[in-house]
Amino acid sequence: MQRVAVIALNTFREAVRDRVLYNLIVFALLLMGTAVLFGQISIQIEELIVVNLGLTAMTFFGLAIAIFIGIGLVYKEMDKRTLYVLFAKPVRRSEFILAKFCGLGLTLFVNIALMTVGFYGALYYVKRSLAGPDTYLLVAIYFVFLELLLVTALALLFSSFSSPVLSAAFTLGLFIGGSLADDIRELTRFVEIPWLGLVTNAVYYLVPNFRNFNVISSVAHGQPVPAALVWLNTAYAALYIGLVLAASALILQNRNLK
Amino acid sequence: MVAIEIINLTKDYPRGFWRKSYRRALDHLDLTVQAGEVFGLLGPNGAGKSTTLKLLMRLIYPTAGTARLLGQPFENIETHQRIGFLPESPYFYDYLTAREFLDYCGQLFGQSRSERRRRVGELLERVGLVEAADVALRNFSRGMLQRVGIAQAIINDPDLVFLDEPMLGLDAVGRREVRDLILELHAAGKTICFSTHVLPDVEALCDRVAILNRGRLHGLGGLDDILKMKVQASEVVVAQPSPGLVEELRRLTDGVRIAGDKLNLTVPDDKLYAVIECVRQKQGRLVAVNPVRPSLEDYFFQEFGTEKVPDLIKRL
Numbered sequence: 001m002q003r004v005a006v007i008a009l010n011t012f013r014e015a016v017r018d019r020v021l022y023n024l025i026v027f028a029l030l031l032m033g034t035a036v037l038f039g040q041i042s043i044q045i046e047e048l049i050v051v052n053l054g055l056t057a058m059t060f061f062g063l064a065i066a067i068f069i070g071i072g073l074v075y076k077e078m079d080k081r082t083l084y085v086l087f088a089k090p091v092r093r094s095e096f097i098l099a100k101f102c103g104l105g106l107t108l109f110v111n112i113a114l115m116t117v118g119f120y121g122a123l124y125y126v127k128r129s130l131a132g133p134d135t136y137l138l139v140a141i142y143f144v145f146l147e148l149l150l151v152t153a154l155a156l157l158f159s160s161f162s163s164p165v166l167s168a169a170f171t172l173g174l175f176i177g178g179s180l181a182d183d184i185r186e187l188t189r190f191v192e193i194p195w196l197g198l199v200t201n202a203v204y205y206l207v208p209n210f211r212n213f214n215v216i217s218s219v220a221h222g223q224p225v226p227a228a229l230v231w232l233n234t235a236y237a238a239l240y241i242g243l244v245l246a247a248s249a250l251i252l253q254n255r256n257l258k
Numbered sequence: 259m260v261a262i263e264i265i266n267l268t269k270d271y272p273r274g275f276w277r278k279s280y281r282r283a284l285d286h287l288d289l290t291v292q293a294g295e296v297f298g299l300l301g302p303n304g305a306g307k308s309t310t311l312k313l314l315m316r317l318i319y320p321t322a323g324t325a326r327l328l329g330q331p332f333e334n335i336e337t338h339q340r341i342g343f344l345p346e347s348p349y350f351y352d353y354l355t356a357r358e359f360l361d362y363c364g365q366l367f368g369q370s371r372s373e374r375r376r377r378v379g380e381l382l383e384r385v386g387l388v389e390a391a392d393v394a395l396r397n398f399s400r401g402m403l404q405r406v407g408i409a410q411a412i413i414n415d416p417d418l419v420f421l422d423e424p425m426l427g428l429d430a431v432g433r434r435e436v437r438d439l440i441l442e443l444h445a446a447g448k449t450i451c452f453s454t455h456v457l458p459d460v461e462a463l464c465d466r467v468a469i470l471n472r473g474r475l476h477g478l479g480g481l482d483d484i485l486k487m488k489v490q491a492s493e494v495v496v497a498q499p500s501p502g503l504v505e506e507l508r509r510l511t512d513g514v515r516i517a518g519d520k521l522n523l524t525v526p527d528d529k530l531y532a533v534i535e536c537v538r539q540k541q542g543r544l545v546a547v548n549p550v551r552p553s554l555e556d557y558f559f560q561e562f563g564t565e566k567v568p569d570l571i572k573r574l
Contacts, residue, residue, distance in 0.1 A: 002365075002368060003366055003368075006362065006365040006366055007366075010351070010354075010362055013353075013354075014351065014353055017353040018353065080349045081345065081348070081349050082349060082350060082351060083317075084312075084315075084317055084343075084345040084348070085343070085345065085348065085350065085363070085407075085410060086366070087315070087316065087317055088315045088317070088338060088341070088342075088343035088345070088420075089338055089363065089366045089367065089414075090335055090336055090337075090338040090339045090366070090367070091335075091338075091366060092335055254319075256317075256318040256319055257312070257317045257318060
């Protein structure tokens with residue numbers, strides 16, 4: 001595990017030096033602008049707007065980082081042949097995959113943690129106080145983080161066998177498909193093709209169901225998130241990520257470096 | 259003790275997408291390297307040298323055959339704890355400084371912080387990068403990267419070191435330093451296996467060499483053993499030659515060159531004693547008789563023909 005930690009921390013260091021965290025500036029400006037603007041208008045929806053915008057921006061920025069860094073995690077190292085040096089040391093390929101995932105996960109965690117601080121700052125500016133239901137927002141942020149970890153794992157999987165452009169397309173496609181998983185299953189209600197039910201059911205169960213992680217509108221309205229959903233989403237994400245990382249490790253394990 | 263044992267190692271690369279064909283990069287290689295040897299892998303481009311090293315480091319997988327490194331099956335990744343490797347034209351994380359990169363490599367070997375600090379300092383000094391230790395690798399020249407590569411290959415004080423073209427990109431001073439480093443490692447009892455195009459380095463460093471061509475082992479043994487077979491002439495130097503002696507020698511052999519007040523002759527072995535007798539009779543002074551040992555360059559010309567050699571020579 002020590003080697004995993006070493007490579008993960010180096011992946012985090014790479015992200016920091018590549019100025020990935022600069023997105024925080026854009027996020028901060030966006031939130032500050034929104035808070036100031038709607039704080040002036042004050043038509044009782046400013047809190048709703050800040051919550052919706054803040055959480056959506058967190059998802060959007062996080063998604064951009066997860067996809068655009070994730071797709072290069074293995075490919076870049078293979079292309080630039082830095083893996084030659086790494087795998088000549090006592091580093092297993094499965095350790096490398098796990099470490100890369102943890103490294104980008106850490107980057108996303110730091111990113112989201114800093115965004116959360118800014119987000120609550122903007123919320124405080126708008127409301128002039130923070131109340132108990134505002135803690136529900138932390139659950140929504142936690143779900144955003146789980147969602148981003150899932151996307152990272154998928155990007156890593158595609159990165160281990162395809163080019164960055166294809167990996168980005170596949171990952172984004174799966175994210176969109178996973179966000180629409182429920183709608184895809186409902187297709188059979190509108191189209192009567194005998195075999196379609198099988199296909200849509202298969203797609204529904206295969207693609208990661210991102211919709212389950214989206215509780216933004218309910219927490220924006222001050223509704224609590226059931227504890228069962230927190231556990232279920234955590235278990236679902238852990239299982240799915242575990243399977244995807246195992247597949248990535250298997251693919252890389254059998255690959256000849258070029 | 260055997261450090262490297264290669265048994266029937268074969269590698270085919272697939273070509274094409276739909277209708278796959280295969281190109282054989284390494285063809286049933288059998289090889290043994292004893293512990294403490296400096297072993298050279300030689301051959302023109304595409305001979306299979308880098309493929310062999312990549313197979314041994316498990317960067318690519320063999321189509322057939324196996325190997326043992328330091329007595330362990332080469333699949334055993336834990337053996338890499340005692341192995342160092344410099345890839346050809348290495349590229350490292352360019353956002354790190356040389357010191358950070360070497361420290362990172364030390365961490366991968368599980369070295370303690372104090373051990374790493376000591377070792378990294380030593381190696382930066384050894385490869386002449388103390389001044390540039392805290393400069394990001396993206397600003398390094400190719401030669402400097404090669405030095406970093408050599409340092410990372412021995413950060414763990416390995417028993418077995420693989421170096422793929424270690425002299426590549428180095429200037430004359432750098433090459434000399436790497437030569438000295440290899441000799442130091444040799445003196446410390448390490449086993450070194452390196453591939454190269456630079457033939458004088460092989461002649462200066464290697465106990466034994468394997469010559470590869472088109473994936474096949476073409477020759478194996480001590481340099482003298484390989485080149486001895488080709489010795490067919492001697493160089494004879496004669497001082498104070500009389501005009502009669504020059505005439506007589508020219509009748510005996512074609513290779514007579516006058517250099518100042520001396521004669522240099524390249525004499526085929528079957529005429530050597532006749533030439534010496536002639537010098538004695540004509541009262542010339544015999545200065546030297548040396549067997550003409552062909553260089554590896556000559557060997558390559560003879561063995562592989564001119565079509566492969568220009569590429570080989572170009573990179574010297």
